[in-house]
Amino acid sequence: MLAAERKLKIIDYVRKHSVASVAQLSQDFGVHEATIRRDLSEIEKEGRLRRTHGGVVLVERVSSEPSFTVRVNERVEEKTSIAERAIEMINEGDSIILDSGTTTFQIARLLSAKSNITVVTNDIKIAAELQNNKDIKVIVTGGVLSPESYMLNGLFTDHALKKLHVTKAFIVIPAIHPKLGLTHFDDQFVSAKRSMIESAEQTIVVTDHTKLGGVSLHNVAPVAQIDVLITGKEASETQVKQFQEAGVTVYTV
Amino acid sequence: MLAAERKLKIIDYVRKHSVASVAQLSQDFGVHEATIRRDLSEIEKEGRLRRTHGGVVLVERVSSEPSFTVRVNERVEEKTSIAERAIEMINEGDSIILDSGTTTFQIARLLSAKSNITVVTNDIKIAAELQNNKDIKVIVTGGVLSPESYMLNGLFTDHALKKLHVTKAFIVIPAIHPKLGLTHFDDQFVSAKRSMIESAEQTIVVTDHTKLGGVSLHNVAPVAQIDVLITGKEASETQVKQFQEAGVTVYTV
DNA sequence: TCAATTTTCTTTCAGCAGCAAGCAATGGTT
DNA sequence: AACCATTGCTTGCTGCTGAAAGAAAATTGA
Numbered sequence: 330m331l332a333a334e335r336k337l338k339i340i341d342y343v344r345k346h347s348v349a350s351v352a353q354l355s356q357d358f359g360v361h362e363a364t365i366r367r368d369l370s371e372i373e374k375e376g377r378l379r380r381t382h383g384g385v386v387l388v389e390r391v392s393s394e395p396s397f398t399v400r401v402n403e404r405v406e407e408k409t410s411i412a413e414r415a416i417e418m419i420n421e422g423d424s425i426i427l428d429s430g431t432t433t434f435q436i437a438r439l440l441s442a443k444s445n446i447t448v449v450t451n452d453i454k455i456a457a458e459l460q461n462n463k464d465i466k467v468i469v470t471g472g473v474l475s476p477e478s479y480m481l482n483g484l485f486t487d488h489a490l491k492k493l494h495v496t497k498a499f500i501v502i503p504a505i506h507p508k509l510g511l512t513h514f515d516d517q518f519v520s521a522k523r524s525m526i527e528s529a530e531q532t533i534v535v536t537d538h539t540k541l542g543g544v545s546l547h548n549v550a551p552v553a554q555i556d557v558l559i560t561g562k563e564a565s566e567t568q569v570k571q572f573q574e575a576g577v578t579v580y581t582v
Numbered sequence: 583m584l585a586a587e588r589k590l591k592i593i594d595y596v597r598k599h600s601v602a603s604v605a606q607l608s609q610d611f612g613v614h615e616a617t618i619r620r621d622l623s624e625i626e627k628e629g630r631l632r633r634t635h636g637g638v639v640l641v642e643r644v645s646s647e648p649s650f651t652v653r654v655n656e657r658v659e660e661k662t663s664i665a666e667r668a669i670e671m672i673n674e675g676d677s678i679i680l681d682s683g684t685t686t687f688q689i690a691r692l693l694s695a696k697s698n699i700t701v702v703t704n705d706i707k708i709a710a711e712l713q714n715n716k717d718i719k720v721i722v723t724g725g726v727l728s729p730e731s732y733m734l735n736g737l738f739t740d741h742a743l744k745k746l747h748v749t750k751a752f753i754v755i756p757a758i759h760p761k762l763g764l765t766h767f768d769d770q771f772v773s774a775k776r777s778m779i780e781s782a783e784q785t786i787v788v789t790d791h792t793k794l795g796g797v798s799l800h801n802v803a804p805v806a807q808i809d810v811l812i813t814g815k816e817a818s819e820t821q822v823k824q825f826q827e828a829g830v831t832v833y834t835v
Numbered sequence: 836t837c838a839a840t841t842t843t844c845t846t847t848c849a850g851c852a853g854c855a856a857g858c859a860a861t862g863g864t865t
Numbered sequence: 866a867a868c869c870a871t872t873g874c875t876t877g878c879t880g881c882t883g884a885a886a887g888a889a890a891a892t893t894g895a
Contacts, residue, residue: 332870332872347587348584348587348590350584360872362853362854362873363854363855363872363874364871364872364873366853366854366855367872370855379586381584381586382585382852382880382881383584383585383586383852383881384584384586384587386584386586386587386590453706453709453710453722454710457706457707457710457732460729460732461729463729466726467727468724468725468726468727468738469722469724469726469734469738470738471721471722471723471724471734471739471742472721472722473721473722474709474712474713474721474722476713476714476715479710479713481722485721485722485724485738485741485742485745486724489724489738492737585881604843604844605843613882613883614882614883615844615883616845616882617881617882619843619844620882623845635842635843635889635890635891636842636891
């Protein structure tokens with residue numbers, strides 16, 4: 330059996346059983362434990378499984394991104410500043426998309442100051458936050474609820490987003506690069522974000538400075554589709570310049 | 583068993599049973615109590631459970647956060663009893679619809695005891711309640727959020743419901759009459775409820791006894807489409823009999 | 836309320852299983 | 866023949882576990 334083949338079978342096995350031990354895999358495949366360990370190290374480097382003492386377990390989505398409760402408490406100040414700047418861009422009568430995320434959740438919080446706004450969101454926590462505001466109409470996209478966040482995703486989400494047209498979309502992305510554009514570590518979230526960008530006249534990316542220059546596996550959109558980038562003042566001048574040269578209006582707050 | 587595997591199983595166990603003792607976990611997994619304590623400390627550090635003297639409990643639900651404040655409900659006891667009876671009807675592997683409402687919210691609360699369930703709902707509060715349960719897949723219908731409740735409604739709701747097929751639908755209705763069937767005072771909610779009934783193999787109406795015999799303006803569905811009615815024991819025998827004669831299985835709890 | 840008692844918790848230590856790293860052997864490719 | 870990738874083996878090291886002991890918390894009975 331080829332090494333690559335064995336690695337694929339290991340991944341398959343763990344997908345099915347959630348866990349596997351080095352000893353057992355070694356026996357099943359009839360190779361030395363050291364070989365299995367080497368395989369596991371490589372698989373882990375590819376981010377497909379997580380190694381533990383004695384074996385390997387499934388990657389939880391949490392490990393690629395911490396849970397909402399954790400994230401909401403990270404870099405709160407930067408997120409709030411970004412949200413405040415974002416709010417300034419929203420005018421009376423606008424219909425906007427708020428992508429699921431903690432920064433956009435801050436935008437939702439501040440939105441109560443505005444009136445006559447329609448908000449489209451794929452985040453039930455954002456929806457709940459806006460729920461008791463009579464001056465804001467909230468449209469929830471629908472879809473499958475992520476167990477580790479409040480995001481909706483899937484066919485219904487895409488369908489809803491494709492049927493709508495808004496003036497501004499506020500997008501969250503875990504990696505944005507001046508040349509390689511917006512990328513995401515999980516392909517299942519790509520479709521929704523693309524639809525959001527397509528449904529909006531103007532696309533605004535809100536993200537803290539740690540995401541700048543990052544690249545992930547799955548391509549979401551080129552930089553050319555981004556109109557505005559709002560990020561923290563911690564962003565380096567070099568980074569900001571690179572985005573500006575790519576035609577993006579950058580606000581650092 | 584791997585240490586990591588054991589930790590995952592502990593979390594699973596507590597998710598289902600809400601609590602667990604060190605002694606019992608130690609016995610179940612056949613490891614020393616000190617080992618369990620070490621596991622619990624680590625799990626707590628990850629923020630997934632909360633330690634107590636002698637064991638471990640679930641972390642407080644996110645739904646207790648301000649944006650999901652629980653409204654004070656009337657007839658909570660009756661609703662809880664109805665929910666308990668409803669839960670008994672749900673089997674492993676079922677996919678169910680939970681209509682928006684406080685009685686169905688109680689069903690959602692009790693659902694955590696079940697596993698391998700798919701829940702379709704048009705209520706973001708119900709969705710939030712089920713969100714951190716890994717054994718339950720939650721599909722939100724999408725739609726416009728009602729300012730006075732957590733209900734989603736409108737074209738997206740109808741579209742999603744029409745695309746789905748479930749084994750059981752738990753429907754809430756403000757008026758149900760043995761001859762005139764299900765009626766609603768607001769026509770905008772009629773379409774969703776009809777779709778729910780059509781999408782389900784079995785339709786179960788859950789409602790407190792004050793709604794029995796009531797009639798409103800807009801017709802939703804005839805009694806013939808109802809399979810089961812779960813209501814409070816306060817319902818009069820005459821009323822119950824009338825529904826039974828119309829072919830409905832009635833449970834008074 | 837307080838002190839005695841019991842239970843549970845934390846810390847420490849030793850033993851063992853699992854681990855990374857280096858090296859040699861194998862087999863295939865240039 | 867030289868080279869490279871892959872595997873198996875060995876070695877010293879790391880991390881997990883159970884046992885024990887002292888600390889802390891809960892319970893009991895006055």
